[in-house]
Amino acid sequence: MMIISIAHRLFTAGLFALGIAWSSNAATQTFSSGTQQVALIELFTSEGCSSCPPAEKWLGQLRDHPNLWIDIVPVAWHVNYWDRLGWKDIYASKANTARQYAYAKQWQARSVYTPGFALNGREWRRGEGIGETPREAGQLTVVWNDDMTARITYAPPTESISESYDVTVALLGGSIISEVLKGENAGSELHHEFVALQSIDAKLYPDGSDAHIATLKIAAQTALRTPRRALAIWVTRRGEMSPIQATGGWLE
Numbered sequence: 447m448m449i450i451s452i453a454h455r456l457f458t459a460g461l462f463a464l465g466i467a468w469s470s471n472a473a474t475q476t477f478s479s480g481t482q483q484v485a486l487i488e489l490f491t492s493e494g495c496s497s498c499p500p501a502e503k504w505l506g507q508l509r510d511h512p513n514l515w516i517d518i519v520p521v522a523w524h525v526n527y528w529d530r531l532g533w534k535d536i537y538a539s540k541a542n543t544a545r546q547y548a549y550a551k552q553w554q555a556r557s558v559y560t561p562g563f564a565l566n567g568r569e570w571r572r573g574e575g576i577g578e579t580p581r582e583a584g585q586l587t588v589v590w591n592d593d594m595t596a597r598i599t600y601a602p603p604t605e606s607i608s609e610s611y612d613v614t615v616a617l618l619g620g621s622i623i624s625e626v627l628k629g630e631n632a633g634s635e636l637h638h639e640f641v642a643l644q645s646i647d648a649k650l651y652p653d654g655s656d657a658h659i660a661t662l663k664i665a666a667q668t669a670l671r672t673p674r675r676a677l678a679i680w681v682t683r684r685g686e687m688s689p690i691q692a693t694g695g696w697l698e
Contacts, residue, residue, distance in 0.1 A: 473592045477677060479693040483566070483583035485576050486680050486692040487520045490546045490562040493535040494528030496630035501561030504572055506639035509620065519678050519692040520640040521616055525560060533629030536670065537641050552687060567688025583691040588679050590697070595663045600650055600681050600691065602658065610684035611658050616645040619672030640676065643669040650681065
């Protein structure tokens with residue numbers, strides 16, 4: 447286990463910075479939560495960490511969970527602070543590492559580590575169970591277009607309609623096999639699921655009724671190619687990290 451001391455989301459007038467392009471002729475998929483909160487399980491991991499494969503194996507087993515995408519949405523963030531030990535994890539990024547540090551700051555933790563889990567924005571360890579008391583969290587619906595645009599609609603609980611919200615959309619990769627040649631996992635064949643390939647944050651805006659909406663696009667052409675892809679989407683209160691509601695599913 448590696449420990450490092452702590453050092454230190456767009457729906458605007460045109461969304462031009464995100465390259466918005468909605469095509470009514472493109473094929474679509476719709477992902478939607480119920481109104482009960484869906485559990486967002488995040489794993490911070492690295493191909494350079496010898497204690498990470500068991501955690502990734504556990505996360506990968508969620509692929510066959512009967513309630514995957516219904517009650518559970520998993521995401522694996524590969525961090526880059528292990529790269530200096532000789533093996534560069536191509537799925538790792540500074541942004542993923544920054545997310546873990548931001549969580550650690552929120553938790554008032556003195557360090558970050560891998561493998562590290564977050565459940566609905568709080569620090570969590572395997573074996574503790576996910577059994578939180580179900581609560582009303584509003585309904586999140588995403589219409590995904592094959593040109594990589596997403597139309598997001600979030601209908602919060604009645605008492606929370608006036609609040610402000612952000613949304614995160616993450617493109618995930620799965621059925622990944624990596625041959626690691628250096629570092630702590632040298633000579634190992636690693637299997638990855640639910641790997642965050644790209645993610646984008648945006649503001650949700652009231653649509654004039656009781657919902658909050660956004661349309662955005664992922665620059666997926668820059669994402670690494672993987673055998674299988676999925677989408678994970680979650681909503682937070684404006685400026686916060688802890689998810690309120692989540693949904694997702696496999697991309698066809």
